[in-house]
Amino acid sequence: MIIDRLYQSVKEKGPVCVGLDTAVEYVPGEFLKKYNSLEDGIVNFNKRIIDATIENAACFKVQIAYYEALGLLGLRAYKRTLEYIKENKAISIADIKRGDIAKTAQMYAKAHFEGDFESDFITLSPYMGMDSVEPYLEYVDKKEKGVFLLLRTSNEGAKDIQYITTKSDRKVYNVVGEKIQNIGEKYLGNCQYSSIGAVVGCTHGEEAEKIRTDLNKTFFLIPGYGAQGGGAKDVAAYMNKGNGGVVNSSRGILLAYKKKENGQKDFDRWAGEETLNMRKALEEACKNI
Numbered sequence: 001m002i003i004d005r006l007y008q009s010v011k012e013k014g015p016v017c018v019g020l021d022t023a024v025e026y027v028p029g030e031f032l033k034k035y036n037s038l039e040d041g042i043v044n045f046n047k048r049i050i051d052a053t054i055e056n057a058a059c060f061k062v063q064i065a066y067y068e069a070l071g072l073l074g075l076r077a078y079k080r081t082l083e084y085i086k087e088n089k090a091i092s093i094a095d096i097k098r099g100d101i102a103k104t105a106q107m108y109a110k111a112h113f114e115g116d117f118e119s120d121f122i123t124l125s126p127y128m129g130m131d132s133v134e135p136y137l138e139y140v141d142k143k144e145k146g147v148f149l150l151l152r153t154s155n156e157g158a159k160d161i162q163y164i165t166t167k168s169d170r171k172v173y174n175v176v177g178e179k180i181q182n183i184g185e186k187y188l189g190n191c192q193y194s195s196i197g198a199v200v201g202c203t204h205g206e207e208a209e210k211i212r213t214d215l216n217k218t219f220f221l222i223p224g225y226g227a228q229g230g231g232a233k234d235v236a237a238y239m240n241k242g243n244g245g246v247v248n249s250s251r252g253i254l255l256a257y258k259k260k261e262n263g264q265k266d267f268d269r270w271a272g273e274e275t276l277n278m279r280k281a282l283e284e285a286c287k288n289i
């Protein structure tokens with residue numbers, strides 16, 4: 001199961017997930033000028049970030065929106081970035097947040113688990129119902145693929161719907177969490193966790209221990225660290241003593257160079273340093289839980 005690989009990767013390299021949300025304006029102008037095309041500039045920026053962080057990164061999350069926004073050249077850069085992650089024997093999470101009727105979901109599963117855009121994990125929204133998740137499960141079962149389902153997101157607006165109290169006096173996210181845990185139990189590897197994970201933002205602290213305990217077979221993808229205000233202490237409660245999830249930082253790592261004088265020249269060095277510091281902070285905070 002792919003989750004065994006991710007679990008092992010966290011054990012060896014710590015829980016940082018490097019987010020490749022590569023907006024064109026994040027790539028230093030002098031670096032971009034060296035390439036004949038924007039596509040090559042973006043891909044080579046990503047390669048430098050991957051090379052500089054891989055030692056301390058459990059996995060890489062590629063946010064498709066930044067690539068789609070550039071049209072075909074962006075999608076080629078997206079494909080080449082996923083290929084480079086694979087060539088380096090690292091684990092990819094494609095942040096695509098799909099959610100649709102089962103027939104359409106079959107096509108999304110084919111698009112992102114096979115062919116040009118193949119990745120190890122993808123993100124999905126289960127808020128259309130569990131039948132919308134079903135088509136992906138064959139890949140989890142037979143093809144070494146995994147999914148992370150949105151549970152409680154990091155944005156403020158998560159409260160608009162995910163926090164609504166249901167008739168059973170539980171929040172919507174508690175009900176969704178139970179469903180994620182239940183399908184996950186059917187696909188447990190040799191590992192403590194299933195390859196059906198959940199996305200839990202670290203910017204909300206309510207019921208953190210309860211969520212971790214209720215979803216004890218569910219590995220978490222935790223966004224919200226750094227640029228959105230989350231810190232190591234906010235993450236620790238979700239981490240199950242350090243190996244219960246991966247913690248994403250995108251802008252915090254990609255733009256670390258902006259905090260340094262003339263940092264754009266060695267943008268990859270500062271991304272590497274930020275990743276290492278984040279790893280150390282997370283490992284320290286998890287010790288104290």
Ligand SMILES: O=c1ccn([C@@H]2O[C@H](COP(=O)(O)O)[C@@H](O)[C@H]2O)c(=O)[nH]1
Pocket residue numbers: 019021063095152153154155199200201223224225226227228248249250251252
């Ligand atoms: O609840 C969620 C789910 C996904 N995201 C994604 O994570 C990164 C966060 O980027 P930062 O620059 O580290 O803030 C981004 O790709 C989001 O789409 C999230 O933030 N919250």
